[in-house]
Amino acid sequence: MVAFLIVFLTSLLTLTTLPAAESRLYSNYYQKSCPRFNQIVQDTVTNKQITSPTTAAATLRLFFHDCLHNGCDASILVSSTPFNKAERDADINLSLPGDAFDVVVRAKTALELACPNTVSCADILAVATRDLVTMMGGPYYNVPLGRRDGRVSKASAVEGTLPRPAMPVSQLIQVFGSRGFSVQEMVALSGAHTIGFAHCSEFSSAIYNYSKSEQYDPQYNPRFAAGLQQACADYHKNPTMSVFNDVMTPNKFDNVYFQNLPKGLGLLKSDHALFNDPRTRPFVELYAKDQNTFFQAFARAMEKLGVHGIQTGRRGEIRHRCDEFN
Known part of the structure; x- marks a missing residue:
C-alpha cells in the first residue's frame, strides 16, 4: 500500500509539473545533455567573426527578423521548396547577409557531432547573437534555453510584421x-x-x-x-x-x-x-x-525579444538541419 501511494504521488507530481517544465526556459538547459554547448557556440562565432567582420551585425539582424515576425523559432532559417516559399525568401528578408545563416549552420554542425538531436537552431541563433553583441563591446545579457524550432515558415505571412527603413x-x-x-x-x-x-x-x-x-x-x-x-x-x-x-x-x-x-x-x-x-x-x-x-x-x-512567441516542449521540434523541417 505504501509503495502504491509512493508511485501514485510520484505520477501525480510528474503530471502536474510537466506542463510548467515544457513551457519554461532554463539557463542550464543543456548542462547534462550537451555540456559543451556554450563553448561550441562561442568558438564558432569567434572564428566566424574574425574571418568575416560583418557577422555580428548580420546575425543580430537575422535574430530580429526571426523573433519579431512570429517568435524566436528559427523559422527564418528554413529554405524554400517547390511546394513552399519560406520566410527567408520574403522580399524584406532577401537582403539578409549569408554570414548570419552560415554561422548558425556551422554551430549546428559542430553540435550535432557533439550531442546529436539535442540543441535547437532557435537556441543556437539566440546565443550566437548574444555572444557576438558582447564580442563587439555590447552588454552581456541572459539567454535562457529550451526553445524548440518551428514547423511553419511562409513568406506570405511576413508582410507587415517587420519594420522597414522608410517607415514613419x-x-x-x-x-x-x-x-x-x-x-x-x-x-x-x-x-x-x-x-x-x-x-x-x-x-x-x-x-x-x-x-x-x-x-x-x-x-x-x-x-x-x-x-x-x-x-x-x-x-x-x-x-x-x-x-x-x-x-x-x-x-x-x-x-x-x-x-x-x-x-x-x-x-x-x-x-x-x-x-x-x-x-x-x-x-x-x-x-x-x-x-x-x-x-x-x-x-x-x-x-x-528572445522569449517572444517561443515554442517549447512538444509544440516544436529539434531540427536535424536548420534549413529544413524534420
Whole structure:
C-alpha cells in the first residue's frame, strides 16, 4: 500500500509539473545533455567573426527578423521548396547577409557531432547573437534555453510584421507595440544599428534627386550626404553595395549611433525619424548621453525579444538541419 501511494504521488507530481517544465526556459538547459554547448557556440562565432567582420551585425539582424515576425523559432532559417516559399525568401528578408545563416549552420554542425538531436537552431541563433553583441563591446545579457524550432515558415505571412527603413514612427510604434514592446524598448532595440549596415538601395531616394529643389534630404549633414552619394555611386550595378549605419564607430557596439542622429548622421529615414519625433526623441537623447543606460535598456529588451512567441516542449521540434523541417 505504501509503495502504491509512493508511485501514485510520484505520477501525480510528474503530471502536474510537466506542463510548467515544457513551457519554461532554463539557463542550464543543456548542462547534462550537451555540456559543451556554450563553448561550441562561442568558438564558432569567434572564428566566424574574425574571418568575416560583418557577422555580428548580420546575425543580430537575422535574430530580429526571426523573433519579431512570429517568435524566436528559427523559422527564418528554413529554405524554400517547390511546394513552399519560406520566410527567408520574403522580399524584406532577401537582403539578409549569408554570414548570419552560415554561422548558425556551422554551430549546428559542430553540435550535432557533439550531442546529436539535442540543441535547437532557435537556441543556437539566440546565443550566437548574444555572444557576438558582447564580442563587439555590447552588454552581456541572459539567454535562457529550451526553445524548440518551428514547423511553419511562409513568406506570405511576413508582410507587415517587420519594420522597414522608410517607415514613419507611427507605423514603427504599431509594429513593435503589436508584439508588446513599448516606445522606449523600440528605441533601445533600434540601437542595434550601432553595428548594423544597410544597402544603398534602401536609402538611395533620399540622397539622389530628392526633390526639384534639393539633391538630398536636408535632414542629412551635407558632408555626410556627399559621402553617401560617392559611396553608393554604382549601387545600380552592384545591388549588394552597403554602408554602415554608424559611420563613426561601425565596428564597436556603443551609443554613438544615438549621438549621430542630432548631427544629421543617421543613415535611414527611420533613423532620422527617431530623433525628429517627440515620442521617441527623449529616449534618443537619453541613450546618446549615457551609454550605460542604453546598454541596460538594450539588454532588457533583448531578453524580452528572445522569449517572444517561443515554442517549447512538444509544440516544436529539434531540427536535424536548420534549413529544413524534420
